[in-house]
Amino acid sequence: MDKFTKVTGVATPLMRQNVDTDLIIRIERLVDNVTREGLGPYCFEQIRFKPDGSEDPDCIFNQEPYRDAPIILSRENFGCGSSREGAVWALKGMGIKTVIAPYFGDIFNNNCFQNGILPVALPIAEIEQIADEMKASPGNARVTVDLENCTVVSPTGRVIPFQVDARRQHAMLNGLDDIAQTMSAKDKIEAWQTADKTARPWVWL
Amino acid sequence: MGKALFDKIWDGHVIADLGNGFVLMHIDRLLLHDMSGGKALKEAIEKGYPPAQPRLTYGTPDHTMSTQPGRTEKTYAPGEPLILSMRETTSAYGIKLFDLGQDGQGIVHVMGPEQGLTLPGTTLVCGDSHTSTHGGMGALAFGIGSSELVHVIATQTMVQRKPKRLRASFEGALLSGVTAKDMILHLIGELGTAAGTGYSVEYAGSAVRSLPVEARLTLCNLTIEMGARTGMVAPDDTTYEYLAGRDYAPKGAMWDRAVAHWRTLPSDPDAEFDREHTIDMKNVAPQITWGTSPEHVIAVDRAIPDPSTGPEEKRGAWEAALRYQGLEPGKPIEGTKVDWVFIGSCTNSRISDLRAAATIVKGRHKADHVTAWVVPGSVRIKQEAEAEGLDRVFLEAGFEWREPGCSMCLASNGERVPPGKRSVSTSNRNFVGRQGPGARTHLASPAMAAAAAIKGAIADVRKI
Structure with a gap:
């Protein structure tokens, strides 16, 4: 997994509720022979592009200074819906490193941590204020998300703490591989399975 | 204090406590479909992790082929490579595939219960958010992403943090024209799409008890639409009648042992929930x-x-x-x-x-x-x-x-x-x-x- 320590950059206010993973990446892009790394151009295509394929200038992702922003600000329930991990790969392909929202879809949240993208949960009032600070600046506003200290620094320098599971924080800071960690408990897994074959033999076909 | 259905299954599958609220949990059933199945198997194998328990793993194509009468995998050309890759990888490791044109093929959340692959009291995962469906059989079932899928293929386990418990009780008789679909849509309308985020859901109450298994599967199917990854209905005689004799369900003396175990699973009368919500069926219309x-x-x-x-x-x-x-x-x-x-x-x-x-x-x-x-x-x-x-x-x-x-x-x-x-x-x-x-x-x-x-x-x- 990719490491994540700290990111500083422009934060795009995509201030809508229930941004679902269908909106982030259309399912056919995951059927077509597009590589994970190649999904960036299709991220949010339904709002970035008009039906004729041209850029929609009203979409914030097509406006300066947000075009190459590494941070998204959003409202409640970001990443709800389908379990498709392609949504995270597409965000990554678009250059997104972290998403700040009041809370996230549970499966999307897990998928982020598997790919070095940090989902940061903050109260909506804080997010709205960061969005206002971004919009009020002439384009030089920057937000910092620091995983080591678990803080977000707003464009005006306000330091806002956030919480993250200690286990996930450690894994992300060090880029740890989940499977390798689990494999180190192989003996325990086998012992559990041996006992279970006696206790619940009907499960073992 | 008594235990809830969810806790009984969860606690029974903990292999190790990893600290900070995380556990290593055993997965009893892994279901694969064509969108992610073949790719995940390939990725696991390339990383040096062949499938840990191919006999607990089952697959069927459902997402990427045409449903036109007379279809084959070629009818919708973009899906063909995914179906071929699933066929190749499952066959190489002896994973049972319910393939196109074969008996048993179907939507993974339909054919699992139908074949008796989904059993009460088991943990079941699939790379699809509607895996919660299988909770209608009294299984602890949830959707996972591609990376987690590779982890399950490689280890037959998952690293999980225990969610909170929400019980939604539907009381009373279903009015005319009302189905399980209306019950769950009504509940989502009342609570919102994020009420279940961070929760597991148990559906209970007299209306739920009266539902046949297929309706319970519908009820649990939409659990993810209120934010919860897993929703379940306690197994009962209705469940056992549905399951008895299905292809992969236990048989004979083994069936009796299994049922005796399943009867211990329903939530104890004094089980505690982090949140309770009751719906009066008099208020539920189509x-x-x-x-x-x-x-x-x-x-x-x-x-x-x-x-x-x-x-x-x-x-x-x-x-x-x-x-x-x-x-x-x-x-x-x-x-x-x-x-x-x-x-x-x-x-x-x-x-x-x-x-x-x-x-x-x-x-x-x-x-x-x-x-x-x-x-x-x-x-x-x-x-x-x-x-x-x-x-x-x-x-x-x-x-x-x-x-x-x-x-x-x-x-x-x-x-x-x-x-x-x-x-x-x-x-x-x-x-x-x-x-x-x-x-x-x-x-x-x-x-x-x-x-x-x-x-x-x-x-x-x-x-x-």
């Missing part, structure tokens, strides 16, 4: 969604909501939803002209769903301007329906009768509702573009969808 989130739902005899009178924090979303859907606030939703009807998906494609739709359709004809599809959930359901003559009922009414698959629920096989067209669908998501770019989706029960096809407009099934 439902229809009006917007672009499953929480945008009303009883079919109500008016389309007016954002200016709605909750302030939802106004923007409601306005955007009405714009996308091309609807006027304040007008009755009944009578809204419909172009497409889709009866299918892991929510509502089982034999009882098809029978309910056929009851409405029999002796009638669809409206001329409507395209209506019936996509059975599995090969077995299709055969059963044909043996009962349901295919004739639909065909004579001008519907298309198709092959099993996910089809127009998510349009991953190119089967789409055209841009700007309005569909009444028995599926689970009315998101922007879900059924195709620009498609306008209204979620409803199979009988309601059938009624819409006949009337050519959103219709109240109680009046037919």
Whole structure:
């Protein structure tokens, strides 16, 4: 997994509720022979592009200074819906490193941590204020998300703490591989399975 | 203090406590489908991790092939490589594949319970958010992403943090025209799409106890639409009657042992929940969604909501939803002209769903301007329906009768509702573009969808 320590950059206010993973990446892009790394151009295509394929200038992702922003600000329930991990790969392909929202879809949240993208949960009032600070600046506003200290620094320098599971924080800071960690408990897994074959033999076909 | 159904299954599967609230948990069943199955197996193998327990792993294609009569994997060319890759990788490791054209093939959340692969008290995962469906059998089932899928293939375990517990109790008898689909849509309408985030859900109450297994599967299917990854109904005699004799269910003395164990699983009377919500079935009418989130739902005899009178924090979303859907606030939703009807998906494609739709359709004809599809959930359901003559009922009414698959629920096989067209669908998501770019989706029960096809407009099934 990719490491994540700290990111500083422009934060795009995509201030809508229930941004679902269908909106982030259309399912056919995951059927077509597009590589994970190649999904960036299709991220949010339904709002970035008009039906004729041209850029929609009203979409914030097509406006300066947000075009190459590494941070998204959003409202409640970001990443709800389908379990498709392609949504995270597409965000990554678009250059997104972290998403700040009041809370996230549970499966999307897990998928982020598997790919070095940090989902940061903050109260909506804080997010709205960061969005206002971004919009009020002439384009030089920057937000910092620091995983080591678990803080977000707003464009005006306000330091806002956030919480993250200690286990996930450690894994992300060090880029740890989940499977390798689990494999180190192989003996325990086998012992559990041996006992279970006696206790619940009907499960073992 | 007593234990809840959820805790009994969860605690029984903990291999190791990893600290900070995380556990290493055993997974009893891994189901694979074509969107991610072949790719995940390949990735695991390339990383040096062959499947840990191929005999606990099962696969079937459902997402990326055409549902056109006579289809093969070639009919929808973009899906063919995914199906071929799944075939290759499962065969190389002895994983049972219910392949195209074979007995048992179907939508993964339909064929799992149907084959008896889904058992009460087991942990079951699949790379699909509607895996919660299997909770209708009393299994702890949840959807996972691709990386987690590779982890399960490699280790037969998952690293998980225990969610909180929410119990939703439905009390009373189902009123006329009301189905499990209406119950769960009503609940999502009351609680919102995020009420279950961070929770597991147990569905309880007299109305749930009265539901047959297929309806319980529908109920649990939409759990993810209120944010929870897993939803379950305690196993009972209804469950055992459904399961007995199915291909992969235990048999003979082993069956008796299993049932004795399953009988210990229901929540103890003094089990505690982090949140409780009760629904009086007197208040549940046939439902229809009006917007672009499953929480945008009303009883079919109500008016389309007016954002200016709605909750302030939802106004923007409601306005955007009405714009996308091309609807006027304040007008009755009944009578809204419909172009497409889709009866299918892991929510509502089982034999009882098809029978309910056929009851409405029999002796009638669809409206001329409507395209209506019936996509059975599995090969077995299709055969059963044909043996009962349901295919004739639909065909004579001008519907298309198709092959099993996910089809127009998510349009991953190119089967789409055209841009700007309005569909009444028995599926689970009315998101922007879900059924195709620009498609306008209204979620409803199979009988309601059938009624819409006949009337050519959103219709109240109680009046037919």
